[in-house]
Amino acid sequence: MFENRSRSTLALGTFLMAGSLALGLTACGGSSSDSVKVGLITKTDSNPYFVKLREAAQAQADKDGAELVALAGAFDGDNEGQVSAIENMVGQGVKGILITPNSSTGVLDAIQNARDAGVVVIALDTATDPEDAVDATFATDNKAAGVSQGKWVKAALGSTAPQVVMLDGTAGGTVDSFRHEGFLEGMGLTDSSPEIVGQENTNGDQTKAQTAMENLIQRAPQTNALYTINEPAAAGAYQAIQSAGKAAQVTIGSIDGSCTGVADVKSGKIGATVMQFPAKMAEQGVQAVVAFAKDGTKPSGFNDTGSQLITDKPVDGLESQDTTWAEANCWG
The missing domain is CATH 3.40.50.2300 (Response regulator)
Known part of the structure; x- marks a missing residue:
């Protein structure tokens, strides 16, 4: 390519x-x-x-x-x-x-x-x-991190039927596929589920994610849940969602655990992230x-360096830490 x-x-x-x-x-x-x-x-x-x-x-x-x-x-x-x-x-x-x-x-x-x-x-x-x-x-363990993100988004939606947009990273990478698959597993969905109303690759880039989300939300204004490959993608998507007047409508999950991402969770831009x-x-x-x-x-072998769900909106049955803990353990 x-x-x-x-x-x-x-x-x-x-x-x-x-x-x-x-x-x-x-x-x-x-x-x-x-x-x-x-x-x-x-x-x-x-x-x-x-x-x-x-x-x-x-x-x-x-x-x-x-x-x-x-x-x-x-x-x-x-x-x-x-x-x-x-x-x-x-x-x-x-x-x-x-x-x-x-x-x-x-x-x-x-x-x-x-x-x-x-x-x-x-x-x-x-x-x-x-x-x-x-x-x-x-x-x-990127699949496990994706599962955590998906489970939290599903629980945060409660009884509301999900209308999901997925902002992926770069095609061909195991991180991208594992997180994507894990999120769907956590949500109880598959790629062919009708609840998936849009998907774009963003290379994990904030600007590309904003543009992608602007296009997607025009095509699927009913979107109420968003998977993001990382926090820059989540930040870009939030800008598009806010500009469209739908910030209160869309629940955003992400993965990374940067200090900037934790700040976005604390301010309510991102509902939850999974810290690496x-x-x-x-x-x-x-x-x-x-x-x-x-x-x-x-x-030898795969050595899992761990992950932690971060949110100030904990849900029953899903272990998490709040942003106060995250601020002391974030990176970048």
Whole structure:
């Protein structure tokens, strides 16, 4: 889908510049030449979620005396750029690569080549498909998070028949499919249910979500429930809903747990969100690479870093925390 060659060239240039910057910063930090080198590849370097993940990885690397090489995609969905980043990191001699894959299938060949070269590869946040394409995954159980969102929205609607719009993320990612499927399970619906009155992909982008919601609410003015892939999408959708004079009509659920998202829950823009813990993913990933470098121990399997439903409107039978707790535990 991203056939524009110039964009790929730009993405690679961005990776190389980011890699040089990461190396320069590490050198200024005083790491030794024989320290363990850990690679981190995120989807973008602007999303607060991935900023937090990178900051936590850097802090853990500093604590463990390791050197972090941090690269990021030029845009959400930059699969070719991530492939180039993997190849770049293998060439730099990293012991392990932590990656949040833009596509759960599009980087598999590059990952296999890295593993064949003796590099341990760990997926953070987003699982590969198949999951065992990497040595291990440290991530939120995204289906469980989606189920929590769906159950809360369903309970919040009470006896009102749901008319649901779904603002998804980027097609092809396991995070997107797991959250989508989980939400529907929590609501007791399927993709073919007549209660689903609209759906759009937003890449998790606030502006795209606002535009999508403006269009959807014109086509389905009866909408009373909204699934969002993340909090930026929820914020964009809220702007469209408010402008349409339907803020009191639509119940919004989301996933992320950023401090901005928690503030939106507290103000009533979002009814509930499901908090993730990206710092745990990064910390555990760095620790796993350092352990592998020291004694050859490889991490394995799926490692759930947890999630927590956040709302100031709790419902019976569904465990949650309020925004006061969330403010003390949010990220970004």
